[in-house]
Amino acid sequence: MYFYGISGSNKIGGSSYFIKLGDRKFLLDMGLDPNLPGVYPKYENLYRKKLLTTMGDLDGVIVSHAHLDHIGSLPYMLKEGGKVPIITSEATKVLGKTLLLSAPKESDDYIEIFKKDEIEKVFSLINPRETMVAKDYEINLYDSGHILGSKMVEIVTQEERVLYTGDFSLKNMITAKKMNLSSIKSPDILLCEGTNLNKNTNSYINERLGFIRHANKVVANGVLLIPAFALGRTQEVVCLLKNAMKSQLLKRVPIYIDGLSVEMSELYNELGVDILDDYVKIAPNRFSETMDDSPKIIVCSSGMLLKNSKSYLYASKVLKNENNSVTFVGYQDKRTPGFKLLYEKNFNFKATINRFNFSAHGDEREIFQLIDRLKPKKVVFLHRNLKDQEEKELEKRLTKIYGKNIKFYFPKDGEELNL
Ligand SMILES: [Zn+2]
Ligand SMILES: [Zn+2]
Structure with a gap:
């Protein structure tokens, strides 16, 4: 798999990742960074790096959940990408649309990027589904336990099995079903959120x-x-x-x-x-x-x-x-x-x-628990907020625990990986 982190790799905000499996090209999430008003991820880098000639070259866009940092720049798909399937859950479609339409009313700090009719149009193109089977690949969404409708994304081809956690939690919450690992097979590559790496929260x-x-x-x-x-x-x-x-x-x-x-x-x-x-x-x-x-x-x-x-x-x-x-x-x-x-x-x-701390993200214990359960060959940490030194120490700790069985990656925004 080829991975290119457009935005939201070594920061929390504006998540969007390009992946290529064989000839198949996907975007995982299209977010906005709430701390960069009026700016969306640099999708033009995909053209510059010749990964795409237009957004229409994508085989699919998969949206993990309806938080602004994962869905906020979805209307960008109207730029030449109108026919690309957008794969997400019913709840994410419903919640995401209202969130995007209403966000400008919420605060003086929000700068509108997309017009009301653009937001409405892109959401009207979504046909919610949790499975998509194509000739040479399959996409499955599973509950990720973060908010209502939040999903992890599994992409399977003949050669590879990839799992993107999106934002996840292994805790049982009242309004979101706990992450469902029951039917998930060991992936070759785990793209894992790392919001709470280095943090263990109170029970x-x-x-x-x-x-x-x-x-x-x-x-x-x-x-x-x-x-x-x-x-x-x-x-x-x-x-x-x-x-x-x-x-x-x-x-x-x-x-x-x-x-x-x-x-x-x-x-x-x-x-x-x-x-x-x-x-x-x-x-x-x-x-x-x-x-x-x-x-x-x-x-x-x-x-x-x-x-x-x-x-x-x-x-x-x-x-x-x-x-x-x-x-x-x-x-x-x-x-x-x-x-x-x-x-x-x-x-x-x-x-x-x-x-009080009500994080809806897995803490470090939960992240390790997930790795223990899934036993991937490679883990790429995204959506993380660590200093370089902290990452080095964490890498050492992980190598101590998992030895050479699992390789860990900490890409920065704009970095590519051939996995
Ligand atoms: Zn979230
Ligand atoms: Zn997030």
């Missing part, structure tokens, strides 16, 4: 219990604001809170959702995962201005308090009262107001600021 159960204890304390007298990513994290946190209320581990107070989290949650309901019900309501119009400080929970995008997003507007109010808490449940990029509030603390506020 998921302990983290959830700690979070519920904390929520109980806050809603005794105040407002709990949870800035959360619109897709995935919002729904997982809401279900966790709701379940705790149902089993009387948490005092029953109203749960409101707002921002892009609302549209995404409505789609979850349509896709058969109940988010909105008697426990969870959509916040009334202008609630961030009109609400009082009576006990309640607000789960709202953006997860990083991007400027002028709904969570940013709520935070400006919630932070003024000492009974309230702003509680983060996801990754904070260094440039965002969320990061500054959490780590720099040079603001004038009275509420408490807290953080």
Whole structure:
């Protein structure tokens, strides 16, 4: 297999990888980097390197899941690639389309690249499917346990078997089926996400219990604001809170959702995962201005308090009262107001600021577990955020564990591999 990492190899954001198996050419994911507003992966490098003459030369584009960093530049396919099959799950098609259409409304930091009609057109070309059998290759999608509809991608030819994990988790979550490894055969090459390489997280159960204890304390007298990513994290946190209320581990107070989290949650309901019900309501119009400080929970995008997003507007109010808490449940990029509030603390506020780790990515233990189970011949780590020195040390550690049985690769963006 030939591999060319267009973007998202040694960074998290804007994932897109070109692979060639025999004469067959595929793109794995077409993302956007949320930290590079208005910029999409350098697809023109595929022409420059003579890997493609047009996007129409591709045999397929496979989209692992609906997060912006994996699907955000899909409308680029309309440039000469209109007839190429786009392979993805039903849920990814439904969630991805709304996410792309609504992302510009979410925050002042978002720069629109694709027009509304381009987004609508590219999604209308998707015929969702989880298997595709062609004359000389086969593609299969399997649940990857990351968010609703997230899939790993298996491509099999006569010569090779390749597995791309996309974003994955081996933890059982409430809103996503656990990664399904039951029918997967050992691949020759594993393209593996490495978000949490070098990190081992607390047990998921302990983290959830700690979070519920904390929520109980806050809603005794105040407002709990949870800035959360619109897709995935919002729904997982809401279900966790709701379940705790149902089993009387948490005092029953109203749960409101707002921002892009609302549209995404409505789609979850349509896709058969109940988010909105008697426990969870959509916040009334202008609630961030009109609400009082009576006990309640607000789960709202953006997860990083991007400027002028709904969570940013709520935070400006919630932070003024000492009974309230702003509680983060996801990754904070260094440039965002969320990061500054959490780590720099040079603001004038009275509420408490807290953080819990609900990563929907496998930690290092899970990544090793996956390798142990799949026994691939070669592993390529992508979607990773390590310093060169950390990678060298990790490589040494991996060689110690796996000896010469498995070869490991850490390509940088723009690098090619002949595997
Ligand atoms: Zn993701
Ligand atoms: Zn990702």
